[in-house]
Amino acid sequence: MQSYSGYTEVIEHFSIHVFCQMAVAYTTIYVLIPRFLTPKKYFLFVLSLLGLLIAVFIIFVGCHEYYHIPKYMSFGMPYDSTKVFLEKIFDLRVFLGKFITILSPTILLVIAKFYKEQQAYLQLNEQKKTAELSALKHQLNPHFLFNTLNNLYALSINKSDEAPEVIAKLSEMLDYMLYGCDDKYVPLKKEIELIDNYLALEKVRYDERVEISFTKHIEGDVRIAPLLLLTFIENAFKHGVSQELKKAYIHMQISVEEGLILFNITNSTAKNKVSVNKETIGLTNVQKQLDLLYLDSYSLDIQEETNCFSVQLKLPVK
Numbered sequence: 001m002q003s004y005s006g007y008t009e010v011i012e013h014f015s016i017h018v019f020c021q022m023a024v025a026y027t028t029i030y031v032l033i034p035r036f037l038t039p040k041k042y043f044l045f046v047l048s049l050l051g052l053l054i055a056v057f058i059i060f061v062g063c064h065e066y067y068h069i070p071k072y073m074s075f076g077m078p079y080d081s082t083k084v085f086l087e088k089i090f091d092l093r094v095f096l097g098k099f100i101t102i103l104s105p106t107i108l109l110v111i112a113k114f115y116k117e118q119q120a121y122l123q124l125n126e127q128k129k130t131a132e133l134s135a136l137k138h139q140l141n142p143h144f145l146f147n148t149l150n151n152l153y154a155l156s157i158n159k160s161d162e163a164p165e166v167i168a169k170l171s172e173m174l175d176y177m178l179y180g181c182d183d184k185y186v187p188l189k190k191e192i193e194l195i196d197n198y199l200a201l202e203k204v205r206y207d208e209r210v211e212i213s214f215t216k217h218i219e220g221d222v223r224i225a226p227l228l229l230l231t232f233i234e235n236a237f238k239h240g241v242s243q244e245l246k247k248a249y250i251h252m253q254i255s256v257e258e259g260l261i262l263f264n265i266t267n268s269t270a271k272n273k274v275s276v277n278k279e280t281i282g283l284t285n286v287q288k289q290l291d292l293l294y295l296d297s298y299s300l301d302i303q304e305e306t307n308c309f310s311v312q313l314k315l316p317v318k
Contacts, residue, residue: 013068017101020060025106027052029113057098061088145174151205162204169197181226184293185318188222188261191229192254198230202237210241210248217255223318224261225293229254231286232265232311240267240309259317266310290315 028049036045065085088094152170155163176194180186199212233252241248250267283302290298299314 009068016060016063016068020056020102021105024052024056024102025109028106029109033110053099053102054095056102057095058089060098060102061085061094151201154205160204166201166204169201173197177227184225185223186226188218188224188254188256191224191226192216192218194227195230195233198233202241206237206241206248208247209244210237210250212250212252214252215254219256222256222261224315225289225318228286228289228315229263229313231283232263232313235283236265236267236309240269243270244268256317261313261315261317263313263315264311266308269304269307269309 032045032048032052036042036048062085065081065088069079070081152163152166155166173194176190180190195214199214202210203212233250236250241250248268248270250265252263252265254261254263256262287300290300294315297316299312301312303310303312
């Protein structure tokens with residue numbers, strides 16, 4: 001075991017170690033990694049790191065042999081610092097021993113820096129996802145409100161006695177959309193109540209022109225991303241019922257089976273309809289939300305046939 005003559009020698013000895021470790025660590029993190037490793041120049045990075053270690057090793061051995069030993073150690077006989085210095089810098093075992101000592105803090109700092117950057121990236125990514133979802137919801141709300149106000153306007157023009165009922169239903173829906181669906185996932189029963197209110201408004205508008213069926217098989221506390229299902233129903237009315245001169249239909253089923261929310265909707269389309277574009281605002285919006293919230297765990301199948309349009313959606317239960 002190495003012995004020291006006093007605190008001054010200990011401090012100076014470990015100061016040399018720390019200086020060499022810091023030189024390697026900061027040069028690697030702030031010079032070599034950005035210049036070579038980040039651009040994926042792996043060979044140049046390894047070569048540069050090896051050169052840095054050799055240079056620092058030579059400095060360390062030089063400080064030890066030409067400063068530390070002559071100052072603190074007396075051998076009682078002549079000591080050839082140059083000879084020992086040359087022997088050590090060409091001794092692979094000595095180099096490998098110091099290699100581990102000098103490089104260890106660098107490895108720990110790189111791991112810590114990588115972890116910190118990953119945490120920052122994940123936090124930034126989550127903030128970006130939240131902001132994007134908020135923007136999508138705000139894009140959807142005016143789209144929904146515009147359609148519903150058109151319904152109310154039509155009733156007002158005809159001085160319908162059902163206008164107050166429509167206003168009440170609309171008030172309930174807006175209250176939910178403004179204050180009840182701020183969370184990432186909401187109770188499915190609340191979404192069904194929203195759909196029921198929407199269907200009631202549309203029945204007032206279209207009366208006998210549309211046949212609507214909505215079957216539900218929901219048990220337990222099931223959660224879903226808000227306002228997704230309503231978009232498909234809006235689309236069915238906008239591109240199906242509103243263009244149909246004869247009686248139209250919309251059939252919907254929702255159930256929970258084996259950890260999945262299953263939602264199907266089929267609506268009739270007019271023979272002389274304007275072609276339904278799958279990239280409409282509502283459908284594009286909802287697909288973006290599905291990608292953000294459910295990643296690859298959802299299934300969406302949209303089928304357009306001659307006289308009908310259908311959507312099948314499968315979502316994992318939250």
